[in-house]
Amino acid sequence: MRPLTVLLSSTGLVACLAAGGSCERPAAVQVPLPPGTRVGWYVTIDGSSNGNGTNARPWDLQTALGGGNGQVHPGDTIWLRAGTYAGAFHSELTGTAAAAIVVRQYPGERAVLDGRGATSSTSRGDMVIVNGSYAVFRDFEIMDSDPSRTLDTRPNLMVAHGSHLKFINLIVHDGGIGFYTYPEQTDIEIYGCLIYNNGWQQPDFGNGHGIYAKSSAGPVYLRDNIVFNQFGYGIHIYANAGSGGVNNIHVEGNVSFNNGAVDADPANSPNANILYGGGDPASGGSIVDNMTFFSPNVGVQNVTIGYSSTANVDLTAQSNYAVGGQTVFDLGFWQSLTMTGNSAFGSASSPVNLRDATTSGFQLNGNSYYRDPTAQAWLYNGGSYTFSGWQQATGVGATDQAQAAMPTQPRVFVRPNQYEAGRANVIIYNWSGQATVPVNLSGTTLAPSDAFEVRNVQDLFGGSVLSGVYDGSPVNFPMTAVTAVQPIGGAPSAPPRTGPAFNVFVVLRR
Structure with missing residues (x-):
């Protein structure tokens, strides 16, 4: 030895x-x-440039x-x-x-x-x-x-400054920006990474993002990452006008939560969990199967689709599950925006803010809004409407639905890791406030008799919250609140404790 x-x-x-x-x-x-x-x-x-890359x-x-x-x-x-x-x-x-x-x-x-x-x-x-x-x-x-x-x-x-690159299951924390992609590169994948506590506090607001992606041609894939507690945005798909483009970027299966929560004023933090759009028009991208969460009194815009007044080309947003913020889905200016099967939750939130007065290119179908439909909570072109009034004023969302009552049972998402057998991300929205929530892990490639452990991502190195030998039965995940690891050097606001309402876990085969 x-x-x-x-x-x-x-x-x-x-x-x-x-x-x-x-x-x-x-x-x-x-x-x-x-x-x-x-x-x-x-x-x-203690290796050396004079070595030969061997053990010795x-x-x-x-x-x-x-x-x-x-x-x-x-x-x-x-x-x-x-x-x-x-x-x-x-x-x-x-x-x-x-x-x-x-x-x-x-x-x-x-x-x-x-x-x-x-x-x-x-x-x-x-x-x-x-x-x-x-x-x-x-x-x-x-x-x-x-x-x-x-x-x-x-x-x-x-920093991705080459093409045909993959970044898999990395732990990226306490930098200025976690990941950055230069726009000229193609075929970039950021997958399964844990990204937290990045950024810094400016005098006016927190800055520094989990992922900052831009692309002239793409494709760029951001998949199954866990992104939380940045000073700035969580996933920041953005380019200044003339600086590289927002093209062919795909955001799939990520969970992004409480970004901006460590800001000096988290309730009014301008930083979204997901931003898609910049000063250059966005085109050819997608936002699919993502999950977001803001704790109470955190966040203004949860998911921003279209930055400021930029006239964008096209985007598909499908089956995203977004909870909290003053506005859940903030929609900018698009020639073509297709939104189907998305869910927005917030008893005091505006489910949708449609900022563009021209809605002919907006296809909103089968979306669900958990907000009192009689509240003046749906926004369009600077005005506030009830749900039915918003449908009439905008001419969109004919098959969308709204209800005042929140769900009464937990919603569990299990995202098996494509690059590591037996590993999975588990995201639990605990609407019923249960102490434990049963989770079916049969789709994770865990086999009966496999030893496994479960870690809460907010205290990843604090030890497992659950371990055992898998027998094929549902596993009861503890929803107890944990204290999130603090940013190195501290922050103006402590990261919120999300349990038992919401927790994110990583399952690992051992």
């Missing part, structure tokens, strides 16, 4: 900083790591991301061993369509990339820049342990 000098896991450092301390980096300690048994190249925090002579991270002195080829895997990798990095890895290069955390270990102090102190820099193409980055953690939360110099953590 070869002793390696590794930095302690970031867990203790995060806890110290969240408490408002001015903590130093943890001291290096000798932790014996057993030799890796997986086929591929090896990286450790591992590389440092930058050498591996640069191609390992010419030794890394399409189809290869690079394993990140345990420890904290301090610095900023750039990847030049280039695989092929048939044989991508994979960079991933070694199983059972925790590899953390920490960008504290590694980028510009005068402007927001990029911490991990991914150039190259046909590369996959998965399973590890990216963060910035700098405790300052009032400066816009916190870095963009993971």
Whole structure:
């Protein structure tokens, strides 16, 4: 067994900083790591550019991301061993369509990339820049342990500057912006990532988003991510006029909640859980099967479809489930907007604000609104209407339905992970306020006799809230409120406790 000098896991450092301390980096300690048994190249925090990528002579991270002195080829895997990798990095890895290069955390270990102090102190820099193409980055953690939360110099953590890239099951937190995609790139997928506590507090409002995506041609896919408690927007599909476009971006199966909740004034935070649209017209995109939630007294607009007065081209929004905010669905200006099968909830919310006076291109069908239909809560072109009055004034939503009563039974969404067997996201809206909610995990690829654990994403490293051996029966998920992990360095407002009304979990096979 070869002793390696590794930095302690970031867990203790995060806890110290969240408490408002001015903590130093943890001291290096000798932790014996057993030799890796997986086929591929090896990286450790005390690796070297003079290594050869083996167990005995591992590389440092930058050498591996640069191609390992010419030794890394399409189809290869690079394993990140345990420890904290301090610095900023750039990847030049280039695989092929048939044989991508994979960079991933070694199983059972925790590899953390920490960008504290590694980028510009005068402007927001990029911490991990991914150039190259046909590369996959998965399973590890990216963060910035700098405790300052009032400066816009916190870095963009993971930046897609190449094409044909996948980012899978990463944990991305406490940066300036979690993910950023440059507009010229094509075929980008961000999948199954946990993204939280990114951003900073400006004098007027919180800024810094979970995902900031733009695209000239696309496609860009944002799928099955869990995005919560940013200072700014959760999912921010946006480009300034002339800066790259909002084209062919697809937002599918994500859960985005309480973004803007750590703002100094969360009740009036302008940051939506999902924004689709910018200064450039949006076209060719979709928002499908997403789930959102705002706690009481958090959020103005929950889902914003169309930014400001930009005249957009077309978009499909289907089967989204959105709870809370002053306005649930805020609709801008579109030549063609198709909204079908969406659900909006909020006993004091405006279910829909249709800002465009011209509605000939709006196709609203089969949507459900949980709000008193006699309330003047439906908005159109600056006016307030009852539900039937809104239908008459706009000429849309003939097959939409509204009711005053909220659901009386829990609504459970199970999203099996497409890249990790036995893993799934579980999202529970606990309308009945039950202490536990039964969840059918039969579609998650868990097999009878598989050991599993369940973690509440708001305190991911706080231990499992449930574990056992799967026998095919429904599993009772605890809906107890947990205290969400605080942003490193603190925030003007503490993240709300969402349980028992709402919780999000990750199921993992063990």
